[in-house]
Amino acid sequence: MLGRGLQMTRVICRLMSRKLSAGLHRNILKNMHPSIDIWSVRSSLKNIRSVTMAPWPFSSSGPRDYSLPNPSWRSEMQRLYEHYNSMCEVETEGGEKLKGPWIRLASYNRALKYAPGGQCLSKFLQAKARLFTRNIEEQGAGFEYVVFVNKQEKTCVCVFQAGHLLEGPPGLVHGGAIATIMDSVTGTHAAYLSGPVMTANLTINYRSPIPLGSVVLVHSSVGEIDGRKTLLSCQVTSSDGSKLHTEATGLFISVSVGNLLM
């Protein structure tokens, strides 16, 4: 039990080390050692409101990154991916490569496991958990998507291809699947801007149906950031931007790491 506890302590330390004040950090360690159990970890973390994480905690190295192209991607999906990806790096006249205005966000099939420090924690808390949008085995059958953020403009765009398992009305994408991708994109955008968040409200207007198998763009932009509240607006459009399919607003509330692990 003690070995398990110390291992957990190290994981929690890594998770929290960036922004926790030294005093709080010492307090938590004191409370957890040596008789640590998962419930005390949860409640210790839950009481800390000031914890923030790095804007986007996943790096693009490591296990399979599901936001990279695969053979199921249609040519339009590939074209739009290359369009935004080409703006992630710019070349100076001297041939030097610099970071561009856009950043592609890596995406894994297990959200907690592949966050820094999450490997051990996921064994205790979420051994069987899988990010459902990234766990349909057949490539192209479900959600194929890649998210890019523009740090300066505080905007975000997702290229989304809806597979045949997302059917609602015949030949069209299910409204719940559209809500899922909008929640995922705005939630990712909010987390990038504000650290750990939960969706408090998502209000959707469905304007025109999305044909199954088509490639669309999901745009997210900031309405307001006010304390713990991040308000975003979101539109799903055809890939050339000419047709509005869906629009929404999303309210995201910043939460402590403990809330996310409940």
Ligand SMILES: CCCCCCCC(=O)SCCNC(=O)CCNC(=O)[C@H](O)C(C)(C)COP(=O)(O)OP(=O)(O)OC[C@H]1O[C@@H](n2cnc3c(N)ncnc32)[C@H](O)[C@@H]1OP(=O)(O)O
């Ligand atoms: C990598 C993949 C990314 C995927 C992203 C997916 C994101 C998700 O789907 S999250 C899952 C779905 N969401 C949930 O399950 C959340 C359930 N709800 C909750 O846990 C809580 O209600 C939670 C955390 C949102 C807010 O609770 P709590 O931390 O106690 O905040 P609380 O004190 O009530 O409210 C804080 C502020 O937000 C406001 N607020 C909270 N909820 C709402 C709401 N629904 N509408 C309007 N305002 C709200 C409050 O009025 C308050 O405002 P103010 O500070 O001005 O008084």
